[in-house]
Amino acid sequence: SAYSIMRLFFGLELTPSVKLSIEKWREINLPPLAGPVPAANFHITLAFLGTVPVHQQEALLAQADRLTNQAFNLTIDQMGYWPRPRTLWIGPSVVPVALNNLAGNLSAIAGRLGLPGENRDYVPHISLYRKQASNPPVCLMQPDISASFEQFCLFESRPGRQGVQYHVLARWPLDS
Template structure:
């Protein structure tokens, strides 16, 4: 049984969705990594509909915090940007294999800083690690080595910022978009 988006606390985060072509590219990369047996048994590929680039993880939010968050984000400057993701990264602590890159886009960095400030104002979780743009490809990746594959670069140029709910379901976690704002 899932929780209604209007009751109790929800695990929220802000992020950007790849377009359909990019999702297919990411799934092809997942399959290639699995086919080459560079991913140890137990690594779990992220579902196609869950692929995203996280701007800010916000943690558990009450309905009131969510309303204030939506109002605050509505007032923020949300510029368009292009983010290149070009190298595989294995983060053993959280146990994820990602496609990541460096960001030099001032608009994206300011959006990150503004989202962190808003989260702090509302008593929501703030990042302790800074902004490292990435799309998670596999979870449960605590054992094993970083694959040597050089992936085809992906340039994310989203048109919207999304507020996601990390919803636990009997079939696993699903990332559901609760609200979206146009960039530009």
């Protein structure tokens, strides 16, 4: 209906094998902590959109169609902790220009549609725990997980009885 809204974000999908590597690293290097994100939900947000009214969804897709961003590789090699959202995450210490450009272009699209933008600098990350109230324990080894990204996605975040689930609604290729 004209009133239906969806909670959306642009992001990078991780392959099952990368998700599994992250899950294994977490198991070995961190004790059980509060609010673990299930491995199936591991992803990298590019631009958060929030609730997008149906009448804006076509424009959103059309503007994403016009982007011509480059593919890139990432090495996930560091852990971080944000006390305010209580999020423990891992991410790349080196952020390729292509990734910054992509995230910047996507949040510009959000801005043009009047959707809530991010004021903070873009920090690519994979959230591992969402309810971690204090600094994480020092871990034995930093992660060292590489992945190549040849597309970006529009995700829908669906709340469910078993927690949130992410569904890819659309994919766009990155230029190699």
